Amino acid sequence: MATDVKAIGSTGNWQFNGIVDVFRKTLKSDGIAGLYRGFNIRLAEFGMMGAVSAGLKPWKQHYSSLLQNNVFSRHMVKFGFGICANMAIYPLDTVNKRMMMTSGAVKYKSTRQAIAQIMKTEGLKSFYSGAGAEILSCAVYKGTVLLIIYVADVIRAAKEKNDYCSRSTMEGSLRQMTRH
Structure with missing residues (x-):
């Protein structure tokens, strides 16, 4: 969620909508290795x-x-x-x-x-x-x-x-x- 600051500055929208969304998007983009x-x-x-x-x-x-x-x-x-x-x-x-x-x-x-x-x-x-x-x-x-x-x-x-x-x-x- 710390990367949300970058997303707000460029688009004005939040990148994540809560912790569950963080896990879901991280798993989708980076796989299980992204979580660890x-x-x-x-x-x-x-x-x-x-x-x-x-x-x-x-x-x-x-x-x-x-x-x-x-x-x-x-x-x-x-x-x-x-x-x-x-x-x-x-x-x-x-x-x-x-x-x-x-x-x-x-x-x-x-x-x-x-x-x-x-x-x-x-x-x-x-x-x-x-x-x-x-x-x-x-x-x-x-x-x-x-x-x-x-x-x-x-x-x-x-x-x-x-x-x-x-x-x-x-x-x-x-x-x-x-x-x-």
């Missing part, structure tokens, strides 16, 4: 992400344990390590997206050929095009997590304060009533 284009590189990407995450995990735990009392710093460490892991596999993600975006017009015969052609025509820098948006996306996600944690802490503190005040007020009232 880029799947091999996606599997490699998952494997690489697991390996990178496993390699970074001891370091992340070490730095997080040093900052165990500071929630913000701990999450910033996790954010930094997450960005490092994402940037390590980002070229595979770029190749995967390029292979999937070629529906109807097969530009690449294999993952290896796609990597070689992208490297030859556009250079190494093109493998990281869009990385800024990925970093921004991770920052927004981590910021949202921190905001939720902060709001939950504020609500919890307010509840504890209200519970304490109401208990102490009640206990004080009971003491005064029993003294008289």
Whole structure:
């Protein structure tokens, strides 16, 4: 459906009418291989992400344990390590997206050929095009997590304060009533 943008610009009509139509037209034009284009590189990407995450995990735990009392710093460490892991596999993600975006017009015969052609025509820098948006996306996600944690802490503190005040007020009232 991402190729719909191209179709709208040239004809003014949508190329697809929903996800079922996408599957039907893709099967008709590209066959079953069209549905799985880029799947091999996606599997490699998952494997690489697991390996990178496993390699970074001891370091992340070490730095997080040093900052165990500071929630913000701990999450910033996790954010930094997450960005490092994402940037390590980002070229595979770029190749995967390029292979999937070629529906109807097969530009690449294999993952290896796609990597070689992208490297030859556009250079190494093109493998990281869009990385800024990925970093921004991770920052927004981590910021949202921190905001939720902060709001939950504020609500919890307010509840504890209200519970304490109401208990102490009640206990004080009971003491005064029993003294008289």
